[in-house]
Amino acid sequence: MDELLDILSECCPDIDFEVENTLIDDGILSSIDLVTIVGELNDAYDISISVDDLTSENFNSAESILDLVLRLRDE
Amino acid sequence: MSLSSAAYLVFLAAAMLIYYLCPGKWRWCILLATSGCYYVISSKAAALYLAATIAITWASALFLQYQHHRPAPDKAAKKRQNTRCRLILAVALGINFATLFIFKYLDPTLESLGASPLGLLLPLGISFYIFQTSGYLIDVYRAKVTAERNILKYALFASYFPQIIQGPIGRWQELAPQLFAPNRFDADKVRAGIQLMIWGMLKKVFIADTLHAAVSDVYANYTEYSGIAVFLGAALYCIQLYADFSGGTDIVRGVSRLFGVELAENFQRPYLSRSLDEFWRRWHTSLGEWMKDYLFYPLALSKWLPRLAKKLRPHVSPCVAKLIVPCISTTAVFLAVGIWQGPGAANIAYGLWNGLLMSGAMLCAPMFDRLNKKLHLGGTPLNVIRIVRTCLIVIIGRYFSNSDTLSAAFGMLARTFTLADGAMIPLTADVLVKAGIGCVLLLIVSLLCERGIDLRAKVNSSPTAVQFALLFASVALLVVFVYLNGDYTAIAYVYENV
Numbered sequence: 001m002d003e004l005l006d007i008l009s010e011c012c013p014d015i016d017f018e019v020e021n022t023l024i025d026d027g028i029l030s031s032i033d034l035v036t037i038v039g040e041l042n043d044a045y046d047i048s049i050s051v052d053d054l055t056s057e058n059f060n061s062a063e064s065i066l067d068l069v070l071r072l073r074d075e
Numbered sequence: 076m077s078l079s080s081a082a083y084l085v086f087l088a089a090a091m092l093i094y095y096l097c098p099g100k101w102r103w104c105i106l107l108a109t110s111g112c113y114y115v116i117s118s119k120a121a122a123l124y125l126a127a128t129i130a131i132t133w134a135s136a137l138f139l140q141y142q143h144h145r146p147a148p149d150k151a152a153k154k155r156q157n158t159r160c161r162l163i164l165a166v167a168l169g170i171n172f173a174t175l176f177i178f179k180y181l182d183p184t185l186e187s188l189g190a191s192p193l194g195l196l197l198p199l200g201i202s203f204y205i206f207q208t209s210g211y212l213i214d215v216y217r218a219k220v221t222a223e224r225n226i227l228k229y230a231l232f233a234s235y236f237p238q239i240i241q242g243p244i245g246r247w248q249e250l251a252p253q254l255f256a257p258n259r260f261d262a263d264k265v266r267a268g269i270q271l272m273i274w275g276m277l278k279k280v281f282i283a284d285t286l287h288a289a290v291s292d293v294y295a296n297y298t299e300y301s302g303i304a305v306f307l308g309a310a311l312y313c314i315q316l317y318a319d320f321s322g323g324t325d326i327v328r329g330v331s332r333l334f335g336v337e338l339a340e341n342f343q344r345p346y347l348s349r350s351l352d353e354f355w356r357r358w359h360t361s362l363g364e365w366m367k368d369y370l371f372y373p374l375a376l377s378k379w380l381p382r383l384a385k386k387l388r389p390h391v392s393p394c395v396a397k398l399i400v401p402c403i404s405t406t407a408v409f410l411a412v413g414i415w416q417g418p419g420a421a422n423i424a425y426g427l428w429n430g431l432l433m434s435g436a437m438l439c440a441p442m443f444d445r446l447n448k449k450l451h452l453g454g455t456p457l458n459v460i461r462i463v464r465t466c467l468i469v470i471i472g473r474y475f476s477n478s479d480t481l482s483a484a485f486g487m488l489a490r491t492f493t494l495a496d497g498a499m500i501p502l503t504a505d506v507l508v509k510a511g512i513g514c515v516l517l518l519i520v521s522l523l524c525e526r527g528i529d530l531r532a533k534v535n536s537s538p539t540a541v542q543f544a545l546l547f548a549s550v551a552l553l554v555v556f557v558y559l560n561g562d563y564t565a566i567a568y569v570y571e572n573v
Contacts, residue, residue: 011397030352030356031367032352032405035372035376035400035401035404036397036398038375038376039397039400050376051217051373051376052217054372054376
């Protein structure tokens with residue numbers, strides 16, 4: 001989780017990923033932030049996040065992002 | 076049939092009467108019949124093209140769904156199935172966008188090549204229904220929605236009459252359940268619809284149509300005007316366009332509310348944005364969302380773009396490296412927005428102006444943050460500076476989007492930046508008073524809404540006499556200036572023919 005939080009904070013330094021849990025629903029993450037994060041996650045964890053994965057369920061909080069990463073790594 | 080014409084209001088009243096008299100389960104049929112009548116009355120010759128688009132996209136979506144659900148015993152079969160689905164989608168989207176290209180860009184392209192144009196008439200609302208049906212197809216492909224089996228229901232989704240002229244571009248998930256529901260007469264919704272329609276008409280008549288003549292003259296004869304007049308012309312065009320497009324959208328949303336159908340909000344006070352990025356999240360949001368979901372994300376998450384970014388990484392700093400994909404995708408999206416605006420190099424330049432500036436802003440964001448900290452800028456002064464900066468960027472962009480040619484746009488820019496001598500913008504006292512009152516009213520309403528004040532709720536909770544007085548004053552203004560004024564000529568909506 002710490003490694004993921006580092007990646008997320010590096011992409012969007014103004015967002016507190018430890019607290020926020022409505023990143024998509026409240027428009028805290030813009031589409032550009034989202035694409036930047038996806039690029040970094042794909043590289044860091046050798047996964048391939050697709051357009052279909054870009055849902056609020058997967059990106060609303062650091063926990064849900066971690067779940068997505070773990071799920072894609074297992075596939 | 077213009078949205079603010081008396082004929083449209085009579086048509087609307089008749090449609091409403093029949094809609095609510097009809098049994099609930101058949102009400103969507105009345106909406107379909109009304110939509111069909113409206114399209115045939117407004118653009119008889121083009122109805123066939125709309126019907127063809129409906130038939131092709133409806134059948135393609137069903138075929139896509141059939142392919143999705145076919146049993147695939149092994150991985151190879153699944154792969155073949157996916158390839159077939161991609162092919163069906165590509166062919167259907169290809170037909171859709173080829174139709175759009177033929178009607179919108181073929182004649183101007185032929186003309187620019189020196190060939191004689193075919194004289195094709197642009198079907199009413201073609202950009203909007205092509206985008207709406209294409210979005211539906213992609214959603215079916217992504218299994219986000221179930222393909223509609225009833226072609227008549229699908230036809231209503233594609234041709235719903237309030238929105239066909241100028242959007243907003245609807246999504247099946249949000250629009251279809253409302254269209255097919257047996258919406259009961261709801262006095263509150265009807266009242267809200269009428270209020271929105273009146274507000275939209277006031278914007279259109281008092282600001283957009285009033286400024287139209289002066290702005291058009293500046294753009295058409297910019298060589299005769301001074302540099303300041305050209306700048307003012309472009310700034311007034313920004314106001315005219317906003318009043319025209321958002322006013323039209325208000326009317327459309329108001330009309331839809333009369334039938335119990337809530338359409339997406341397309342504008343959220345864009346000229347109070349602090350950055351170009353924010354501006355585009357507040358301006359024509361249904362197109363922005365469409366571009367984001369169906370172009371920006373697929374591009375940014377494609378295989379080739381991150382691969383290209385990886386190749387470029389060693390040559391740039393780490394900060395720039397992580398922004399390569401968003402920057403290229405953003406520029407491509409705005410290029411598409413420019414092309415969507417219309418044919419010609421000026422529109423492409425408009426798209427590039429926005430895309431490259433947004434990419435530049437992403438890359439320079441850390442530098443701007445450091446600068447602001449050094450200058451101790453923050454709070455309201457910084458916000459005001461940012462809003463003014465955004466407005467200036469948008470105004471310069473409009474030099475391109477409203478010019479007939481790229482050289483005219485650069486000519487206008489040159490006059491502005493060299494402060495060339497010439498005539499002043501031709502604003503008569505009548506125009507100044509009408510547009511001035513309209514703009515002040517619009518600004519006050521925008522600022523109040525920006526502060527989270529629900530003006531409609533305030534009006535509705537005020538004493539009946541106040542409500543009646545407001546309604547009477549607004550309707551009286553419209554009747555006096557539009558329907559009883561011999562000098563008034565209704566101007567077509569800017570985005571009616573895109």
